Amino acid sequence: MIDADGYFSKQVAERYDDGRGPEFQEEVIGRTVGLLAELAGDGRALEFGVGTGRIALPLARRGVLVHGIDMSRAMVDRMLAKPGGERIGVSIGDFATTSVDIERDGGFSLAYLVFNTIMNLTSQEAQVACFRNAAAHLAPSGCFVVEVLVPELRKIPAGQNFVPFRAGPREWAYTVYDTVPQDATCHYIEITEDGRGEARSIPFRYVWPAELDLMAQLAGLRLRDRWDGWTRRPFTEDSVQHVSVWEKPVS
Numbered sequence: 419m420i421d422a423d424g425y426f427s428k429q430v431a432e433r434y435d436d437g438r439g440p441e442f443q444e445e446v447i448g449r450t451v452g453l454l455a456e457l458a459g460d461g462r463a464l465e466f467g468v469g470t471g472r473i474a475l476p477l478a479r480r481g482v483l484v485h486g487i488d489m490s491r492a493m494v495d496r497m498l499a500k501p502g503g504e505r506i507g508v509s510i511g512d513f514a515t516t517s518v519d520i521e522r523d524g525g526f527s528l529a530y531l532v533f534n535t536i537m538n539l540t541s542q543e544a545q546v547a548c549f550r551n552a553a554a555h556l557a558p559s560g561c562f563v564v565e566v567l568v569p570e571l572r573k574i575p576a577g578q579n580f581v582p583f584r585a586g587p588r589e590w591a592y593t594v595y596d597t598v599p600q601d602a603t604c605h606y607i608e609i610t611e612d613g614r615g616e617a618r619s620i621p622f623r624y625v626w627p628a629e630l631d632l633m634a635q636l637a638g639l640r641l642r643d644r645w646d647g648w649t650r651r652p653f654t655e656d657s658v659q660h661v662s663v664w665e666k667p668v669s
């Protein structure tokens with residue numbers, strides 16, 4: 419498990435919503451929220467790693483009751499300060515182990531963990547615990563949704579253990595892999611306008627789709643859908659990410 423308060427500090431939280439990736443585009447957020455709202459139906463939704471509310475806030479605007487778990491007070495405070503923040507229930511804690519209102523209304527119809535955040539759990543044990551925790555919160559026929567990249571090991575050249583993914587005149591970023599524990603640590607280095615250097619690293623544990631299916635099975639869930647992304651295109655051997663949906667069977 420990472421120290422989310424350290425990696426998602428006040429300073430990181432302040433800049434988080436300026437992200438330049440596709441995840442911050444309105445169209446992508448709209449598709450994400452559309453699918454999650456459909457799966458939540460009339461029930462309640464639980465977001466693991468709710469952060470600054472990138473998804474929780476628009477989902478709540480669609481009329482879904484959303485509760486979020488996050489370890490970083492700084493990230494959550496950003497969400498609570500935004501319009502509609504008061505509608506999101508919040509628990510500060512580790513989403514692999516924190517319990518929220520499990521008994522109320524028979525459980526949640528949806529639990530979700532997006533934007534590669536399952537990889538913030540840096541051991542297989544913690545990732546398995548996270549699946550068990552999601553399953554414990556779900557009502558029968560409720561769904562657990564995970565959005566995560568497919569490990570990029572095919573990008574590692576022979577004899578090398580890192581892959582650069584950003585190279586500009588003032589900023590560089592690369593991932594260093596240790597394929598035994600499935601560690602992937604991302605390093606970001608930036609020269610700011612005033613010429614100062616800034617370096618930041620964050621550890622991840624990458625995880626395979628089939629491994630996630632086994633974690634789901636251990637937690638009593640079964641795969642319902644796996645797509646290439648929020649567009650619901652089929653997942654193929656060329657997919658670089660997946661959105662997977664596991665369902666809690668009606669016993």
Ligand SMILES: C[S@@+](CC[C@H](N)C(=O)[O-])C[C@H]1O[C@@H](n2cnc3c(N)ncnc32)[C@H](O)[C@@H]1O
Pocket residue numbers: 419420422423426466467468469470471472473487488489490493511512513514532533535538539
């Ligand atoms: C990449 S951000 C994603 C935030 C939000 N879900 C989004 O899609 O924009 C990851 C979030 O997960 C939180 N986090 C990471 N590991 C956690 C853990 N084990 N328990 C609770 N929160 C965690 C971080 O504090 C951060 O807010």
